[in-house]
Amino acid sequence: MPGPLSLNTVTVKERWGLRECIEGCARHGIPGISPWRDVLQGMGVEAAARAIRDAGLSVSGLCRGGMFPAADAGGRAAAIEDNRRAIAEAHAIGAACLVMVCGGLPPGSKDLEGARAMVRDGLHAIMEEARAAGVTIALEPLHPMTCADRSVLSTLGQALDLCDELGEGSGVALDVYHVWWDPALRAQLARAGRRIAAFHVCDWLVPTTDTVFDRGLPGEGVIDIPGIRAMVEAGGYRGHTEVEILSRRWWAADPDDVLQEIKRRHATAC
Amino acid sequence: MPGPLSLNTVTVKERWGLRECIEGCARHGIPGISPWRDVLQGMGVEAAARAIRDAGLSVSGLCRGGMFPAADAGGRAAAIEDNRRAIAEAHAIGAACLVMVCGGLPPGSKDLEGARAMVRDGLHAIMEEARAAGVTIALEPLHPMTCADRSVLSTLGQALDLCDELGEGSGVALDVYHVWWDPALRAQLARAGRRIAAFHVCDWLVPTTDTVFDRGLPGEGVIDIPGIRAMVEAGGYRGHTEVEILSRRWWAADPDDVLQEIKRRHATAC
Numbered sequence: 001m002p003g004p005l006s007l008n009t010v011t012v013k014e015r016w017g018l019r020e021c022i023e024g025c026a027r028h029g030i031p032g033i034s035p036w037r038d039v040l041q042g043m044g045v046e047a048a049a050r051a052i053r054d055a056g057l058s059v060s061g062l063c064r065g066g067m068f069p070a071a072d073a074g075g076r077a078a079a080i081e082d083n084r085r086a087i088a089e090a091h092a093i094g095a096a097c098l099v100m101v102c103g104g105l106p107p108g109s110k111d112l113e114g115a116r117a118m119v120r121d122g123l124h125a126i127m128e129e130a131r132a133a134g135v136t137i138a139l140e141p142l143h144p145m146t147c148a149d150r151s152v153l154s155t156l157g158q159a160l161d162l163c164d165e166l167g168e169g170s171g172v173a174l175d176v177y178h179v180w181w182d183p184a185l186r187a188q189l190a191r192a193g194r195r196i197a198a199f200h201v202c203d204w205l206v207p208t209t210d211t212v213f214d215r216g217l218p219g220e221g222v223i224d225i226p227g228i229r230a231m232v233e234a235g236g237y238r239g240h241t242e243v244e245i246l247s248r249r250w251w252a253a254d255p256d257d258v259l260q261e262i263k264r265r266h267a268t269a270c
Numbered sequence: 271m272p273g274p275l276s277l278n279t280v281t282v283k284e285r286w287g288l289r290e291c292i293e294g295c296a297r298h299g300i301p302g303i304s305p306w307r308d309v310l311q312g313m314g315v316e317a318a319a320r321a322i323r324d325a326g327l328s329v330s331g332l333c334r335g336g337m338f339p340a341a342d343a344g345g346r347a348a349a350i351e352d353n354r355r356a357i358a359e360a361h362a363i364g365a366a367c368l369v370m371v372c373g374g375l376p377p378g379s380k381d382l383e384g385a386r387a388m389v390r391d392g393l394h395a396i397m398e399e400a401r402a403a404g405v406t407i408a409l410e411p412l413h414p415m416t417c418a419d420r421s422v423l424s425t426l427g428q429a430l431d432l433c434d435e436l437g438e439g440s441g442v443a444l445d446v447y448h449v450w451w452d453p454a455l456r457a458q459l460a461r462a463g464r465r466i467a468a469f470h471v472c473d474w475l476v477p478t479t480d481t482v483f484d485r486g487l488p489g490e491g492v493i494d495i496p497g498i499r500a501m502v503e504a505g506g507y508r509g510h511t512e513v514e515i516l517s518r519r520w521w522a523a524d525p526d527d528v529l530q531e532i533k534r535r536h537a538t539a540c
Contacts, residue, residue, distance in 0.1 A: 105492055109492075110492050110493065110494040110497075111494070112450070112451070112494065116453070143414065143415065144413065144414045144415070144451040144452070145413065145414070145415040145478070145481070147450075147451035148451075148474055148476045148478075148491075148492045149476050149477065152451075154451050154452070154453060155452075155453060155454075157453070157454075158453040180382070180417075181382070181414040181417035181418075181422075181424050182414070182424070182425075183386070183424060183425060183427070183428040184425075184427075204418055206418045206419050207419065207481070208415070208418075208481055211415070211477070211478055211481065221418075222375055222379075222380050222418045223380065224380040224381070224382065227380075
């Protein structure tokens, strides 16, 4: 049995704001939610925190912090400031973690090692504040096809190397979509243990027609989701199974139908 | 200075067969060529071998063997037979190596470890024949975004693990497009040493609009090609710099213009 279902709000972002997502989760009996910051700010952090609490929902994460690399020192400082606000927001809504999409190459740059150093520096700069707020910083390795423009953090092994450095208060957000291909996945999950702070599911479609917005629902593609979940649980993970779908196809559907379909697939394909 | 330029025929495949490629290389002063098997067979292997020799071209590789995983034993045996023919063809044209695109998941399968075992088994089955023919089997790690449908061999480290097993006569075809993102690249290239049997260049575009057919010419994207080349050469590689571009955009251009542009970029961006 997968962990309790959580809805990542990006899954229905074209039609529902956060209030509709909260009401939808309550209506469909989905016990968890994971908002993106744009819809959280759209509703207002305090109002959202209250509505989530009143609906009895758990918050499996807040998406997203990160985006540290920038062309100049001012840009990097601004990114760190924004991450501080994200930590405060995550604290305010009682999120289990702040999911970090670390950022790609600065515009015009080919200096990948430099960008990775900016990510490391940015994370070090916010860890004390995160620990003080009790917000776990969940590093999300993103699929290598996003390395240039979204995340130079590309593998679970690399994320765990960073966790080793960052220490207490750091962990990993593991999305099957980003890591299923990795020949080191089994070994690195064994190494990760309880540092898995979030578990995200969706599926890899064949063919995949867009590098960002063509994910499938669990069971639509080729990822052995139960197999990966078993490895995650073997390390001690007992949190939510969060469904996060970036898909132009599913964004066009009625959100109530999407939630129905997600519930069905959570029970049968995760 | 990059190694001598070689033209991979797929770069102009929409407009030129192998004869036109050979003549084009001669006309533009490009000293190397790397045919795909479809155009080689289209011209005829003996005729091609003669024309390549007469034009004074080196053959930096033959593309491609591999594609081992299949849904049943008959399919896997057929793949091995086809690889035997590829070895004979590579020998006939004096190719420096046979480039292996190992294959994805069998249709309907989610068993990634099983597919990887099929690749290993297939490679073991052909190594003796390859060694006898003096054809280096060059394992090409492909970008993880191709894992489902083209290659379950996804990283340089994984390719070198296989080389460790396969021993003499095996090596790696390193394409910057497939490996540039890898946080382990520097360490694995140090490990690879002289096992790099081919060096392919092209570039990662931002954004990338297709997972297969949207590569850039060297310098059009974000890959630090000279930086990777320096690491490859530090291990002892002294072979060609092969330009292999799968691009709907460049396929639409006049092949003579493409070859001009490639020569310019080989001198300035590799």
